[in-house]
Amino acid sequence: MGDVKLEHVTKRYADVTAVDDMNLDIRDGEFVTLVGPSGCGKSTTLETIAGLTIPTEGTITIADREVTNLPPKDRGIAMVFQNIALFPHMDVYDNISFGLRLRDFDKEEIERRVERATEILQIQGMLDRMPEEMSGGQRQRVAIGRAIVREPEVFLMDEPLANLDAKLRVHMRTELQRLHKELDTTIIYVTHDQAEAMTMSDRIAVLNEGQLQQIAAPLTCYNEPANRFVAGFIGSPSMNFLEGELTADGITTDDFAVEFDVAALDGYGPGDDVTLGVRPEDVHLEENADELAHPTTPFPAQNDVIEPMGDEIFVYLIVHDLEGGGQEGAVTERDPDEQVLMSVDPDADVEMDARVQIVFDRSRLHLFDTRTGDAITHGLVQPASGVDQRAQGAESEGDD
Amino acid sequence: MAGEAETSRQSQEEEDAGLYERWVQESMQNPERVYNGLFYVVTLFFLVTMMFPFYWLLVLALTPNEQIANMGLLPRGFNVEAFVRIFELLPFGRFVFNSIFLALLTTAIVLLLASLAGYVFGRLEFPGRQPLMLLILAISYFPPAAFLLPLFDLFTGNVVIPLGPVAIQSPVLFNTPGAMILPFSSLFMPLSIFILTTFYAQIPDGLEDAARVEGTTRIGALFRVIMPLSAPGVATAGILTFIAVYNEFFFSFLMNDGQAQNWAPIVWGILGYQGQYTQFYNLMAAASIVGVLPVVILVVIAQERIVSGLTAGALKE
Numbered sequence: 001m002g003d004v005k006l007e008h009v010t011k012r013y014a015d016v017t018a019v020d021d022m023n024l025d026i027r028d029g030e031f032v033t034l035v036g037p038s039g040c041g042k043s044t045t046l047e048t049i050a051g052l053t054i055p056t057e058g059t060i061t062i063a064d065r066e067v068t069n070l071p072p073k074d075r076g077i078a079m080v081f082q083n084i085a086l087f088p089h090m091d092v093y094d095n096i097s098f099g100l101r102l103r104d105f106d107k108e109e110i111e112r113r114v115e116r117a118t119e120i121l122q123i124q125g126m127l128d129r130m131p132e133e134m135s136g137g138q139r140q141r142v143a144i145g146r147a148i149v150r151e152p153e154v155f156l157m158d159e160p161l162a163n164l165d166a167k168l169r170v171h172m173r174t175e176l177q178r179l180h181k182e183l184d185t186t187i188i189y190v191t192h193d194q195a196e197a198m199t200m201s202d203r204i205a206v207l208n209e210g211q212l213q214q215i216a217a218p219l220t221c222y223n224e225p226a227n228r229f230v231a232g233f234i235g236s237p238s239m240n241f242l243e244g245e246l247t248a249d250g251i252t253t254d255d256f257a258v259e260f261d262v263a264a265l266d267g268y269g270p271g272d273d274v275t276l277g278v279r280p281e282d283v284h285l286e287e288n289a290d291e292l293a294h295p296t297t298p299f300p301a302q303n304d305v306i307e308p309m310g311d312e313i314f315v316y317l318i319v320h321d322l323e324g325g326g327q328e329g330a331v332t333e334r335d336p337d338e339q340v341l342m343s344v345d346p347d348a349d350v351e352m353d354a355r356v357q358i359v360f361d362r363s364r365l366h367l368f369d370t371r372t373g374d375a376i377t378h379g380l381v382q383p384a385s386g387v388d389q390r391a392q393g394a395e396s397e398g399d400d
Numbered sequence: 401m402a403g404e405a406e407t408s409r410q411s412q413e414e415e416d417a418g419l420y421e422r423w424v425q426e427s428m429q430n431p432e433r434v435y436n437g438l439f440y441v442v443t444l445f446f447l448v449t450m451m452f453p454f455y456w457l458l459v460l461a462l463t464p465n466e467q468i469a470n471m472g473l474l475p476r477g478f479n480v481e482a483f484v485r486i487f488e489l490l491p492f493g494r495f496v497f498n499s500i501f502l503a504l505l506t507t508a509i510v511l512l513l514a515s516l517a518g519y520v521f522g523r524l525e526f527p528g529r530q531p532l533m534l535l536i537l538a539i540s541y542f543p544p545a546a547f548l549l550p551l552f553d554l555f556t557g558n559v560v561i562p563l564g565p566v567a568i569q570s571p572v573l574f575n576t577p578g579a580m581i582l583p584f585s586s587l588f589m590p591l592s593i594f595i596l597t598t599f600y601a602q603i604p605d606g607l608e609d610a611a612r613v614e615g616t617t618r619i620g621a622l623f624r625v626i627m628p629l630s631a632p633g634v635a636t637a638g639i640l641t642f643i644a645v646y647n648e649f650f651f652s653f654l655m656n657d658g659q660a661q662n663w664a665p666i667v668w669g670i671l672g673y674q675g676q677y678t679q680f681y682n683l684m685a686a687a688s689i690v691g692v693l694p695v696v697i698l699v700v701i702a703q704e705r706i707v708s709g710l711t712a713g714a715l716k717e
Binding site: 050051052071072073077078079081082083084085086087088089098099102103146150156 | 604606607609610611612613614615616617620625628629
């Protein structure tokens, strides 16, 4: 039973609170990833679970046993470290069997387990090598082997792939998933790489500034982010955020309007400051709008920078103050970050500085409270009355 | 004609000046040559100043004692017998054994305690770390004479500590290894603490964390991972401590009565060859050479052996 429970775990240092009232309930056999930017407290959280750090407040339960103040060796955990942390003075066999030898396992049992681990990780025949004679990937496998042979209740992994090169990292990602399937043990994984989190986890716990932002399945975090931070962190490239204000029949920004049924919102009404979130793949050129079930009203934009990626093209769009062609000074009024990034098919015909009309996929828009950042709704409901979208669009253009 | 002679003299002078100038010129263009020359000069100087005492000891040891007055630089005779006589006249082997025993035991104690202290100072953050470290270093500069008298009183059982109704008399350590090992350890510990602190501080935290997760305690991680990985530092601290104790004179001389069976070290053995009426200078010289040998062996051969040996041992675990 490898379930892990964190209740009100807080870790304060002299001048910072690294982890702030963390509550996690991780089920047996689950692959949970703690993800967040550096300094968000994810590693500290993992260290409190490992016992390398004792929390200031709160309790930690592993396999129905309270372990808050137990030393790491008595917690039934094994850990894989970012810097791999193989003992440089021991060969691979001694490294892998270190924990077993400390626990006085008999020799045959140790050999049996080491052999199984080397099979799983495909490092047979390397047992008498020293860590320094191995490549980064091999070392990381040995480090994972050292964790596997202990047959722990819970695996803790602290950015185990961070020090590997990009290609190997992707490869090890799949291996870790295979490993999880094979061992069926709880894995708590820490990374700052949202792609790793998305691809491997059963659930993602997004952390920021020591606080849990959301814990949910990867696609839930992607499609229904709990707040603006999660929305911006999960997904690459990042979601576009456009600040605006609620009106009686939609949201208006300085540059465009999206009309929807504001009455359907709970607790928000006209006049509230909200932020519209839209992912690059949900921004479309008007000519492709027919494919969408619920496109928004088209509005004008101008291509700024174009980045062909091969399988798609990223287009940075300027949406603000297009009319004033020569009066560029006016643009500075608004945050330059408030460009809109659009992802289009590689065969799309986009040109630098060209004027385009763009639409959003209404069902995939997100609305956040500008002040708190909390998500208000995901997917905007069509307004009840079927307004002529073209006319409305022209009107909103006129508003500018 | 006179003009011709003048020019020839001039050219001669020019040539003379030319030799020196050419040498200067060459040296400036190729300073490497001068540096090389200087290197050999300095090396020779140090070799002579350092090796001459040993040569002189050998000369004295080989010269029969009756001819030893007004010695020159060369031995008068070849009296190897002195190296045998030293063992016949006194149990000199026991003196050497005592010295080595004291040095080894002190080294073991120092390495153990200094490792713990080195771990604390090198790897843990705590308030007052810096002042405490300075205090420990300051201790190593205390003059031993300053605490000779109190220690002597303590180790001869003259200190009585009243504890309510009972009074505890300090144990009589005089003439036992304890009377020397205790002050040795405290005097030579600070250097080892300093060395080990530096080495232990460099071992990555991840390795210690890994060891602790794998099943060691903090102290277990220290002895299984941090210490083996700091083998060169541990060897350095150990060798320095061993040599310092082996060479120590003050407490070695004062904390026992000079009898070999009472743990008197080599210094007593060497001084034992001077009687009231005769001074066996040749025997003292021979004994000095024998006494130096263990350290010479340790430094010349074992230093490398110990460093590589410790590392290799650590590699195999």
